[in-house]
Amino acid sequence: MQCNYCERRCEIPEGKTGVCRMYTFSGGNIIERFPHRWSACSTSVIESMPFYHVYPGSRCLTIGTASCNFRCSYCSNAHIAKEDPELQQEKMFNIPPVELVAMAKRMNCRSIIFNVNEPAVSIPSLIETSREAEKAGIMMGCLTNGYMTEESADILASIFSFFNVSLKGLSDNFNKTFIGIGSSEPVLRNIKRLATDRYVEITTPVIQGENDNELNSMAEFIAGINPSIPWHVFRLLPEDEMKDKEYPDISFINNALTEARKKLPYIYFHNFVGSDWVNTICPSCGSVVIERFSLGCGGDKLKTDHTTEGCCKSCGREIHLL
Amino acid sequence: MSTAIIDARGWQSSFDLKTGEKVQPESDAQRIVKEVLQKHPYPGDMDKASNRWVSDTALELIENYTPRFVFLSYAAQYFSLRYNPMTDENRSKLISEALNEAKRFIELSGYTPIIVGTGDMTPLIGNIDITRLEGLALCTNWSARYAGLYEPSDKDMTLLNSHPFIEKIIPREEIVRLFNGTPEQAQRVPEFLMVARKGYAFKALSPTMKVPVMTPSDCITVPVFIPGSDINDITGIRDELEKLTAKKNIALIILEGAGVNDFPLPYRSCINGKEWFTYETGDAQYLTISSGEHRFFDYPKGYKYYDETDVNNDFPFSGYFKSIPVNTFASSFPGRSIAVGNKSMFMHMVTGADICIECFSRNMFNQGTMAVIHRDDK
Structure with a gap:
């Protein structure tokens, strides 16, 4: 039977699994193999996900499961995303x-964020969680690679109020070489769809010499949907199969973003300690409206939120915030 | 003002350590440190060259700053022991290799060493799942044997009191009494502190960490190589430092993961705690060594770390530390001092040395290095 959760649409025989190994075909249905099993359950601040424009400074409960439908050569969670999920259950x-929701309440979390692996591999558990979260008045958000079917994009949009979608590269060659998929088209389609009625931020890890030449095209794509979408440009932290590669040059990538900055007012260049490009600048008057600390690798933090009711204190311009 | 210099490989910035504000212009000390950082990129927590990085960085800093006191921490073997299955023989070999690296430093620097093992580890037999209590249970600071407990229900207490892998559950009042805590300190101590039996570790809320294969032992004593001394408690190391630094250049060297059973040098067996409490490697143990007094309360085991780290923006580059710990030996030492270590953003807080260099790794992701200059007026 065909699994329609992600864009791979794996044909799964009875009792077998597809690429992600998180679903099986049983009793005439595609079912989740490991419901309510979480690889992470912890608290954090929302900037560290990263979400920069969603309830700045708020605390969230972070969760994740196992496996992924991508095979990124630089995965920073390879021990979760690439290992056989069956072997991880213990x-x-x-x-x-x-x-889970009671725990979030007990720890005064404003939201629950799925942030370790790809949510499309655990949709039934996330539907259940969102029902409980809704009852408790807690919003849910996620990080996703965006490689889900159109049907799943609708389901995820019903689960999550806010998304950070990873736009890893545009060219087929890049996606085949570094991500293990044939094309970025499904990702682009889903970003457009999610942005129609959900809050979206986008993240792009830059591998110098491989996808930095696509930054302007990506900025054009984002601006075509909504120029107010915040875009996190990550300096790639070489991990997993790329562990021995050079760290990308920060000045080089920053210069490569010059044109993109003319198209998008909320570009953040980070994922390294001490970045100068993590503050939100008012697009109208240039004042710093939100200051952050850049601690790299999932550790960013709000320093000061200078906005007044979501607007720039200097000129009154509304800042794109959830 | 203490200055932090961060080297994210090819990108250096200087900050006020407390506020996180960028600082300009550069002092001479900053220029020296920047060069050292640039010359010595961090290879990674479990890389074979990680301990060598400690020695090489320290030697370079010594050449430029000529300190009288050096505080080093070698931790690569600790990370490997904790996460990689290995035989007893290989474990001993790893500890010996770490010591050999320390010896290389000693030979090249000529400093007189005091070497402290932080205690050995024991194979992890199983976990104590405390995620589904009606109250809240927290582990902190890489702790495995200790967990804090808040607002437990009667059902929780019945379950925990009869749990076969929990050795004891200590109420807050007992902890405060043991370490002579003030009412203010007591507020940060969990209502109960749970202690796991040997070989067991608490499994509490946590991000995705690699699963350890070893857990800290209950080390009643730890080995200390300190020729000519008769100390029998790690709180005695501070006084020895006072005496010895009056006569010669001293290197206090911490060997992470080394216990009395595999310490490859003659040693004094020193008490590593108080009554039922024994230190695991971490801030409390380092601070006890460097201050000569028990330091349970700086960051109590099982405290509600998120209530402090989420809202307090001081010391943004210092992990869970929210102030500079007081009374460390190097902070009051009149001579020059340095510290170098490969155990995360740590040395600048627990040693008090004039200049500290450490790896900037979070959850073992290698992001570069950080130096902190606490003072440059000596």
Whole structure:
């Protein structure tokens, strides 16, 4: 039977699994193999996800499961995303959604964010969690690679109020070589779809010499949807299969963003400690409206939010915030 | 003002350590440190060259700053021991290799060493899942044997009191009494501190960490190589430092993961805690060594770290530290001092040395290095 959760649309025989190994075909249905099993369950601040324009400074409960439908050669969570999920079960947290949400409440979390691997590999558990979260008045957000089917994009849009979609590269060659997929078209399609009625930020890890030449095209694509979409340009942290590669040159990438900055007012260049490009600047008057600390690699933090009711204190311009 | 210099490989910036504000212009000390950082990129927590980086960086800094006191931490073997399955023989070999690296430093620098093992580890037999209590349970600071407990229900207490892998559950009042805590310090101590039996570790809320294969042992004593001394407690190291630095250049060297059973030098067996409490490697143990007094309360085991780290913006580059710990030996030492270590953003807080260099790794992701200049007026 065909699994329609992600764009791979794997044909799964009875009792077998597809690429992600998180679903099987049983009793006439595609079912989740490891419901309510979480690889992570922790608290963090929302900037560290990163979400820069969603409830700045708020605390979230972060969760993740196992596996992925991508095979990125630079995966920073390879021990979760690439390993056989069956072999990971012993170390997973086994927490039913109702308890997960209770935990979020107990720790004063404003949201629950799925941020370790790809949510499309665990949709049934996330639907259950969102039902409990809604009852408790807690919003949900996620990081996603965007490689889900159109049907799944609709489901995810019903689960999550805000998204950070990873736009890793545009060319087929890049996607085949570094990501293990044939084309970025499904990702682009889903970004457009999610941005129609959900809050979206976008992240692009830059591999110098491989996808930095696409930065302007990506900026044009984002601006074509909504120029107010925040774009996180990441300096790639060489991990996994790329562990021995050089760290990308910060000045080089920053210069490569010159044209893109003319198209998009909210570009952030970070994922390294001490970045100068993590503050939000008012697009009208140039005042710093939100200051952040850049601690790299999932550790960013709000320093000061200078906005007044979501607007620039100097000129009154509304800042694109959720 | 303490200055932090961060080297993210090919990108250096200087900040006020406390506020995180960028600082300009550069002092002579900053220029020296920047060059050292540029010359010595960090190879990674579990890289074979990681301990060598500690020695080489320290030697370079010594050449430029000529300190009288050096505080080093070698931790690569700790990370490898914790996460990689290996035989007893290989474990001992790893500790010996770490010591050999320290010896290389000693030979090249000529400093008189005091070497402290932080305690050995024991194979992880199993986890104690404390994620589904009605109250809240927290582990902190890489701790495995200790967990804090808040607002437990009667059902929780019944379950935990009869749990076969939990050795004891200590109420807050007992902890405060043991370490003579003030009412203010008591507020940050969990309502109960749970202690796991040997070989077991608490499994509490956590991000995606690699799963350890070893957990800290209950080290009642740890080995200290300190020729000519008769100390029998790690709180005695501070006084020895006072005496010895009056006569010669001293290097206090911490060997992470080395216990009395595999310490490859003659040693004094020193008490590593108080009554039922034993230190695991971490800030409390380092601070006890460097201050000569028990330091449970700086960052109590199982405290609600997120209530402090999420809202307090001081010391943004210092992990969970929210102030500079007081009374460390190097902070009051009149001579020049340096510290170098490969155990995360740590040395600048626990040593108090004039100039500290450490790796900037979070969850073992190598992001570069950080130097902190606490003072440059000696």
